[in-house]
Amino acid sequence: MNGELRVGLDIGATKILGAVIGEGGAVVAEARQDTRPGPDGVLETATAVLDLLAAALDGVLPPHIGIGIPGIVDRQRGAVSHAVNLGLGGDWFPLADRLSGRLSGRCGATVIVENDLNAATWGAHVLSGADDLAYLALGTGLAAGLVLSGTLRRGAHGAAGEIGHVPVDPAGGTCSCGQRGCLELLASGSALTAAWPAAGDVPPAAALFAAAAAGDPRAVAARDRFAAGVADAVRMLGLAVDPAAIIIGGGVAHVGEPLLAAVSAALRAQAATSPFLAALDLAGRTALLPGRAPVGAIGAALIGNAR
């Protein structure tokens, strides 16, 4: 990076988080705005976040802007489609061109667009220093990103790491993907919310883990079911690609150490009857993303370096 600054935008359905990133992923400035849906809403919100970042830098934006956004991304064209929660449908939306057009005259920025999970995975690679990792995102859904031997694995069809849609329960409910009993129905933020609806302002994950820690038997059972599902995801990643590290992130990971303790206990329970699994030491390779750094924005800013 030679010390230059870059901008990363993490575009989500509820908010757009922007950050100016320095060497090694250091966050120099941060800004966020609630997302307005639709093509014009996304553009206006992204521009507002960039304005806030520019103001924090005496009005001058760095000339490289990386964007992580849900949906199907055409990186060559800087376009996105099927970002349903953002109000972007099946037509390609030329995000890089439209945003560059809005910024022209102010800065001749290069705009790069990447899938948001790939961006966050690259951010986890930068923050952890691990060259070989799976990033397990426990957000509304469940999916993993892969950096293998220093290279981001997007997949031949962009579906690498979509383990949330591996069916694990033939008697399970119907998933939004059309299959039955997907892992995402057991181990995801929405699964957790269904098992333990939020009360007040406390996020469901925090409420569930607090109630379990206080000894509520229903909460203990729900927590352990959830942790077993996350352990299933870790085991799938370990057996499919055998990464050196498995890093858990996403909104549910804000629970912190109690989440890691529950998942580690579930991994050890899985390995108790299998010397083969025990030898792989999946619990020893599983960690939480350090701190609350804006991993998606950091990765989006730096992923231009990714092969």
Ligand SMILES: [Zn+2]
């Ligand atoms: Zn599914």
